[in-house]
Amino acid sequence: MRNLLGFWIDTISWKNLKFRFLISFTWVEKMKDRIINKSAEIAVIGLGYIGLPTAIMFANAGFNVIGYEIRKEVVEKLNSGNSHIIEPEIDDLLHKAIDRGRLKATSNKDDIRGKDVYLICVQTPLRDDKTPDLTYLEEAVRTVAETMKKGSLVVIESTIPPMTTLKMGRLIEEIRGFKAGVDFYMVHAPERVMPGRIFKELVYNSRIIGGVTEESAELAEILYRSFAKGQIFRTNSTTSEMVKLMENTFRDVNIALANEFALLAHQYGVNIFEAIELANTHPRVKIHTPGIGVGGHCLPKDPYLLLSSAKEDFGLIQKAREINEDMPLFAKDLLMNALKMINIPPEEAIVVVLGLAYKGDSDDIRNSPALAFVEGIKEDVKEVRSYDPYVKGTHETLEEALKGADAAVIATDHSQFKNLDWEKIGSLMRNKILIDGRYIVKTPPKGFVFKGLGRGEY
Ligand SMILES: NC(=O)c1ccc[n+]([C@@H]2O[C@H](COP(=O)([O-])OP(=O)(O)OC[C@H]3O[C@@H](n4cnc5c(N)ncnc54)[C@H](O)[C@@H]3O)[C@@H](O)[C@H]2O)c1
Numbered sequence: 001m002r003n004l005l006g007f008w009i010d011t012i013s014w015k016n017l018k019f020r021f022l023i024s025f026t027w028v029e030k031m032k033d034r035i036i037n038k039s040a041e042i043a044v045i046g047l048g049y050i051g052l053p054t055a056i057m058f059a060n061a062g063f064n065v066i067g068y069e070i071r072k073e074v075v076e077k078l079n080s081g082n083s084h085i086i087e088p089e090i091d092d093l094l095h096k097a098i099d100r101g102r103l104k105a106t107s108n109k110d111d112i113r114g115k116d117v118y119l120i121c122v123q124t125p126l127r128d129d130k131t132p133d134l135t136y137l138e139e140a141v142r143t144v145a146e147t148m149k150k151g152s153l154v155v156i157e158s159t160i161p162p163m164t165t166l167k168m169g170r171l172i173e174e175i176r177g178f179k180a181g182v183d184f185y186m187v188h189a190p191e192r193v194m195p196g197r198i199f200k201e202l203v204y205n206s207r208i209i210g211g212v213t214e215e216s217a218e219l220a221e222i223l224y225r226s227f228a229k230g231q232i233f234r235t236n237s238t239t240s241e242m243v244k245l246m247e248n249t250f251r252d253v254n255i256a257l258a259n260e261f262a263l264l265a266h267q268y269g270v271n272i273f274e275a276i277e278l279a280n281t282h283p284r285v286k287i288h289t290p291g292i293g294v295g296g297h298c299l300p301k302d303p304y305l306l307l308s309s310a311k312e313d314f315g316l317i318q319k320a321r322e323i324n325e326d327m328p329l330f331a332k333d334l335l336m337n338a339l340k341m342i343n344i345p346p347e348e349a350i351v352v353v354l355g356l357a358y359k360g361d362s363d364d365i366r367n368s369p370a371l372a373f374v375e376g377i378k379e380d381v382k383e384v385r386s387y388d389p390y391v392k393g394t395h396e397t398l399e400e401a402l403k404g405a406d407a408a409v410i411a412t413d414h415s416q417f418k419n420l421d422w423e424k425i426g427s428l429m430r431n432k433i434l435i436d437g438r439y440i441v442k443t444p445p446k447g448f449v450f451k452g453l454g455r456g457e458y
Contacts, residue, residue, distance in 0.1 A: 051121030210240020256320035292437030293369025295358025355412020
């Protein structure tokens with residue numbers, strides 16, 4: 001309320017203030033009632049990895065939810081009861097929401113007019129020059145501005161650079177004439193879930209809700225309470241934007257440190273995984289896990305989003321990104337050295353990349369270091385094949401992919417790769433080179449030229 005009053009004092013007279021306070025008081029109480037008794041209607045903009053599970057959760061909590069998505073094929077698939085993303089429990093939960101008539105998808109803006117709540121869950125990627133591409137977000141905000149009503153609650157769940165919620169509030173004002181915090185409620189409520197555990201984490205993770213006013217944050221908290229059991233912390237929108245970006249930047253920088261340790265370990269002939277395990281016995285040390293790189297929609301871009309609104313350069317975060325981006329090239333060095341060891345000219349080599357997804361047991365290939373690795377070797381070798389049990393367009397079976405190949409490179413820690421009988425599989429290969437970029441093969445298999453990232457030798 002203090003923020004809201006400050007905002008109003010700048011813009012309106014005291015006489016109007018009293019009048020508007022009464023209106024706002026009535027609005028907020030009405031909206032609270034509508035949310036508490038689940039009669040508030042919700043539109044979710046963008047039905048991807050975050051938007052779809054979120055829409056399903058609100059629908060199964062008892063709200064009428066409509067998902068607005070620009071990809072028509074996704075809308076058709078969802079309305080016929082099929083999810084376009086792979087995630088534990090999603091099929092059952094989606095069917096439940098659709099069968100109860102609580103969830104529908106649409107590509108028609110008219111279907112989302114006059115809703116009480118708009119949740120924006122669109123992607124916020126980087127451009128090639130590593131600056132934020134906010135065009136999806138701006139388009140989604142335009143859609144909301146055109147369709148919302150006075151008194152709607154607008155929630156941005158997407159991860160965004162600091163101060164973007166305030167900018168998007170101003171965009172709505174330009175388009176529709178509604179002022180954020182005065183004519184409608186607005187918050188940034190970042191998502192912290194991890195693919196593979198989304199439905200559990202949506203319920204049990206703690207949440208940060210950053211309001212442009214305290215009332216906005218309060219309404220959003222009541223909304224999320226309909227299914228969330230974790231703690232909810234309220235703050236302002238810019239703090240919330242920064243918190244989300246700091247979390248992923250913290251992880252990215254710490255992985256970069258682990259990766260730098262791994263590179264150093266190669267120089268000293270040390271197995272970094274043993275060294276890290278020992279270092280982590282210190283009560284205040286928790287070193288992350290090194291590997292072939294950092295992928296996914298979030299970690300590789302969020303540090304750049306954090307830096308994007310800053311007025312000067314910040315070296316540590318930038319350097320950490322560069323270290324992580326170079327790890328696929330280090331894996332390439334390991335491969336080239338292994339080929340050299342048994343005198344295979346790279347231009348004659350058939351290389352099989354095992355796993356294209358950026359993380360184990362997922363189909364998500366966004367910013368995957370496996371793809372960067374493929375890109376990095378494809379001009380140097382004769383043929384690059386790939387096998388990923390979750391990713392379409394790769395070889396059907398591991399055996400088919402490895403037949404007649406010279407080298408296998410493990411780029412993703414899928415469970416399926418964890419206990420393979422390499423000595424048996426090796427009999428299918430023309431030459432036996434195994435590069436482990438994910439510390440999956442603990443004991444080098446007999447008869448192989450084996451190189452593990454972080455295992456201390458080139
Ligand atoms: N994926 C994750 O694990 C994760 C975790 C936490 C936060 N986030 C953040 O959440 C946001 C969404 O990520 P995601 O992984 O769900 O992205 P996504 O690409 O899977 O989904 C975004 C969806 O929005 C749709 N879309 C784009 N513009 C639209 C518009 N104008 N109107 C309607 N639909 C539109 C796209 O077609 C797509 O289906 C991002 O900001 C991301 O950083 C993602």
